[in-house]
Amino acid sequence: MNRWLRHVAAAHAAPALREWLVSPGSLTRRLRAHCERFDVRLLRQGAAACLPDQASAIGLAGTGRVLEREVLLVCDGIPVVYAQTVVPAGCIRAHWPFFNALGSRSLGSALFHDPRIERGALQHARLSGRHPLLRRALAALPPPAPGDLHEPHGPAAMLHARRCLYRRRRGLLLVTELFLPAIAQLMPRRRIPTEPDRQ
């Protein structure tokens, strides 16, 4: 638990969720194909202390500062993913000039359309309430409806997560996505467009 693993099998996800955890290409693009209305709900974007299990991935010492972005990805009004992105504070302008101007546009719309951006391998984890990102994800959700068994709230809450490192020139950017239970209820509504071939 709370350990990042190379292979999704070690996370023991249900089949309906597993296909989301391993889906290649843009998560935004895939979610758009599963709902009528897709929204990025910006929770926070600003300076932050780097989380202990993220520092080495982005080449920072443990106490480094990052620029952090937190969002909920929402399908037809239902939050289905909590996502957090961190970039070392000193290299935004040089390597990720679009980052500060995203607002409620999806980060994926920038990452997957810049041929200079390389995407690393996915890592997987089942996060418990001891992980700060799970606590932030739960805090960002509306209170569960009475008797709603799908809500991940409660001390035993655990969420499947994945993270991916992106590189642009010498810059590093780490995207972490926590998958909320409601995502398993999404049904495909449109054919999922394949990623455009990179020139």
Ligand SMILES: C=C(O[C@@H]1C=C(C(=O)O)C=C[C@H]1O)C(=O)O
């Ligand atoms: C990386 C992507 O961008 C998504 C959108 C994000 C945002 O807008 O902050 C963050 C993580 C992703 O789930 C993607 O669509 O694959």
